[in-house]
Amino acid sequence: MMETKISKAVIRRLPRYYRYLGDLLNNKVERISSNELSDKMKLTASQIRQDLNNFGGFGQQGYGYNVRYLHDEIGKILGLNETHNMIIIGAGNLASAIVRYDKFEQLGFPTIGMFDVNKDLFGTTINGIKVYSIDELDDFVKNNQIDIAALTLPKENAIEVANRLVSLGVKSIWNFTHIDLELNDDDVVIENVHLSDSLMRLSYEIASREKMTD
Amino acid sequence: MMETKISKAVIRRLPRYYRYLGDLLNNKVERISSNELSDKMKLTASQIRQDLNNFGGFGQQGYGYNVRYLHDEIGKILGLNETHNMIIIGAGNLASAIVRYDKFEQLGFPTIGMFDVNKDLFGTTINGIKVYSIDELDDFVKNNQIDIAALTLPKENAIEVANRLVSLGVKSIWNFTHIDLELNDDDVVIENVHLSDSLMRLSYEIASREKMTD
Numbered sequence: 001m002m003e004t005k006i007s008k009a010v011i012r013r014l015p016r017y018y019r020y021l022g023d024l025l026n027n028k029v030e031r032i033s034s035n036e037l038s039d040k041m042k043l044t045a046s047q048i049r050q051d052l053n054n055f056g057g058f059g060q061q062g063y064g065y066n067v068r069y070l071h072d073e074i075g076k077i078l079g080l081n082e083t084h085n086m087i088i089i090g091a092g093n094l095a096s097a098i099v100r101y102d103k104f105e106q107l108g109f110p111t112i113g114m115f116d117v118n119k120d121l122f123g124t125t126i127n128g129i130k131v132y133s134i135d136e137l138d139d140f141v142k143n144n145q146i147d148i149a150a151l152t153l154p155k156e157n158a159i160e161v162a163n164r165l166v167s168l169g170v171k172s173i174w175n176f177t178h179i180d181l182e183l184n185d186d187d188v189v190i191e192n193v194h195l196s197d198s199l200m201r202l203s204y205e206i207a208s209r210e211k212m213t214d
Numbered sequence: 215m216m217e218t219k220i221s222k223a224v225i226r227r228l229p230r231y232y233r234y235l236g237d238l239l240n241n242k243v244e245r246i247s248s249n250e251l252s253d254k255m256k257l258t259a260s261q262i263r264q265d266l267n268n269f270g271g272f273g274q275q276g277y278g279y280n281v282r283y284l285h286d287e288i289g290k291i292l293g294l295n296e297t298h299n300m301i302i303i304g305a306g307n308l309a310s311a312i313v314r315y316d317k318f319e320q321l322g323f324p325t326i327g328m329f330d331v332n333k334d335l336f337g338t339t340i341n342g343i344k345v346y347s348i349d350e351l352d353d354f355v356k357n358n359q360i361d362i363a364a365l366t367l368p369k370e371n372a373i374e375v376a377n378r379l380v381s382l383g384v385k386s387i388w389n390f391t392h393i394d395l396e397l398n399d400d401d402v403v404i405e406n407v408h409l410s411d412s413l414m415r416l417s418y419e420i421a422s423r424e425k426m427t428d
Contacts, residue, residue, distance in 0.1 A: 009223075011418055013413035014230075016394070057400070078414045079421030093314060097307035103392060103410055109417075148416065172420050174413065178317060180230070181288035190425060191416035196317055197229035199388065200292045202362065204225055205295030206386050209403060 006054050013051060016041065021071035033064035083108045085145050086174075089161055090153035091131045092117040094176055098150060100127045113140055134161075139146065141168040150174040151181070154213055220268050227265060228288055230255065235285035236245055247278035297322045297360050300388075303375055305330040305345045312364060314341045323362065325352055355382040364388040365395075369383035 020040055024032060038045040052070070055077055075081060086104075088095045091114040098104065099111045114131045116122070121131040132140060140146075149165045151158055151173060158177035165173065172189045175181045181190050234254055238246060252259040256263045266284075269291055289295060300318075302309045305328040312318065313325045328345045330336075335345040346354060354360075363379045365372055365387060372391035379387065386403045395404050 011415060012411075014418065015408070015414035018407075018414065019394075019411070069372060077418065077421070079417040079424075080414065081419075084417060084420065092312035093307045098409070100307060101409075104413060107413065109413055147420065148413075171423070172416055174416055180233075187423070189416060189419040191412055191419070193230070193409070193412050194233075194319060195312070195315075197226075197233070198405055199318060199321065199323055199362075200229035200232065200294065200405050202227060202388055202403060203293040203298060204228065204291065204388055205403040205405070206298065206361065207296075209290070209385070209401070210293075213329060 010051050010054055013041075013043070014078055017051075018071065018074045018078060018080070019069055020075065024067045025071055029062050029067055031066055037160040038063065080108050083110065084147035084172075086111045086150060087140070087146055087149040088114045088150045088152060089116075089134070089137075089165075090114075090151065091118070091121050091126065092152060095150070096126050098152070099129050111150075112144060112146075115140075137164070138168060141165070141170060146170050148172045148174055150176065152176045155179045216294045224265050224268055227255075227257070228292055231265075232285065232292060234296070235281055235288065238281045239285055243281055245278050245280055248308045251279065297324065298361035298386075300362040300364060301354070301360055302323045302364045302366060303330075303337045303348070303351075303379075304328075304365065305332070305335050305340065306366060308366040310340050312366070312367050313343050325364075326358060326360075328356075351378070352382060355379070355384060360384050362386045362388055364390065369393045379415070 012077075020037070025130065034048045035047040037048055041048065043051075052065075054076060055073065061107050061189060086109050090110055091101075095114055099114065104111070111129050114129055115134045115137050116131055117134050119133075122133050147170075148170070149170045151161065153161060155177040158175070158179055158181060162173055162175075162181055162183060166183060166185055166188050171187060173183075173191070175190055175192045176195075178194070178196070180192050183190065228407050234251070248259040248262045252262055255262065256328075257265075257426070266279075269287065300323050301311060302325055309328055313328065325343050327346045328340065328343055329351050330345055333347075334348050338345050363376075363384045363386070365375065366377060369391040372389070372393055372395060376387055376389075376395055376397060379403050380397060380399055385401060387395060387397075387405070389404055389406045390409075392410070393406070394406050394408075397404065
C-alpha cells in the first residue's frame with residue numbers, strides 16, 4: 001500500500017521524464033545532473049528533485065542521476081515492467097492510427113483485437129490485428145487476458161459498451177469518445193482523452209498572444 | 215494586455231467547463247449554482263469560484279451562474295468566438311480521424327487542406343477536404359489564412375516541417391508527432407499531444423491499484 005498520495009501534477013510529468021530519459025539512453029548518455037535534466041525538461045532543478053523525491057530520490061550528491069537506473073525505476077512506477085493487453089472498440093481511423101503506432105506495443109501495450117459493428121470489417125486485419133464483430137466481444141474477453149479497452153466508438157454507445165466491458169472484468173478504459181466517462185465502480189481506471197480540449201488550449205494561447213500584442 | 219498570469223491548471227480546466235456548460239445548454243438548463251457545477255465537474259465549489267474569479271467572476275450571489283453567459287464568456291476567453299483555419303500535414307489515419315470529427319469545425323476549427331508526400335493521395339478528398347502534395351504547401355499557406363497546422367507526420371520530419379511552416383507565417387502548431395516540439399520562436403504557440411503519455415498515466419493508475427490490493 002502506498003504511504004503517501006502523489007500529486008496529479010507529478011504523475012502527469014512522469015511519462016515525460018520516461019521519454020526524455022529514453023532519448024538520453026538512445027544517445028548513450030549514462031548520467032545526468034538535475035540541472036541538465038532541468039534544461040531538457042523545462043522545469044527547475046529544484047522541481048525535478050522534488051518530483052523524484054516522491055519516489056525515494058534516485059539521485060546521488062555530486063554524481064547526478066544514473067540515466068538507466070532512473071529510466072527503469074520510473075518505468076516500474078508507471079507499470080511498464082508488465083505487459084498490458086489491449087483491445088480497441090471501434091475499428092475506424094483513430095483505431096487504425098493507434099494500432100499502427102508500434103511504440104504502444106514497444107511500451108508493453110500490444111493490441112490483440114479490434115471490435116466493430118460494421119460487417120464489412122469483420123475478419124479484416126489492420127497492421128496484423130484482426131477486427132471482430134462486437135458480438136464476439138464477450139467470448140474474446142473471457143478467453144483472453146484483457147487489461148485495457150480503448151474506446152473509439154461514437155459517444156452514444158460509449159457508456160453501454162463501457163459497462164459491458166466492466167461487467168466482463170475489464171478494469172481499465174482508455175476513452176477517446178467525446179464524453180467524460182464516469183462509471184460507478186472505483187475499481188475501474190479511466191483515462192479520458194479529449195482532443196477538442198487540447199485544441200481549445202491551443203486556441204486559448206493564440207487568443208492570449210493576440211491580446212498581448214494589441 | 216492581461217493583468218495577471220493565469221495558472222496552467224486553470225487553463226487546463228477551461229475546456230472542460232466549456233464542454234459541461236455546452237451540455238447544460240443542450241439540456242435547456244439556464245442557471246446553475248457553483249455546488250451543482252461542482253458535482254458535475256468533480257471539483258469543490260470553492261475551486262470553481264476561484265477558477266472563475268480569474269476571469270472576473272460571472273456568478274451572482276443567490277442566483278448562481280447564468281449558463282449561457284458563462285458558456286459564451288469562457289468561449290471568448292478560449293478564443294472560440296473566432297474561426298481558426300487549420301491545415302493538416304500528413305494525411306494518414308490520424309489526420310482522417312481529425313478531419314472526420316465534425317466537432318472541431320463546429321468549435322471554429324475547419325480543416326481547409328491536408329498535405330502528404332504520398333502521390334497516391336494527391337487530389338483525393340477525405341470528408342470533402344482535399345489532399346495536396348507537400349510541394350504545394352508554400353503556395354497554399356501564402357494564398358490562404360492559416361491559423362493552425364496540425365502535424366501528424368513521422369517525427370523524423372517534424373522539426374523541418376514545423377520550421378518551414380513558421381517561416382511561412384503559421385503561428386500555431388498542434389503537434390501529434392512523437393516528440394516534444396520546441397522552436398526557438400516565442401511567437402509560435404505549440405500544443406503537444408502525446409497519446410503514449412496518456413497510456414502511461416493509465417498504466418500508472420493500474421499499477422497503483424494493484425499495489426493497494428496487494
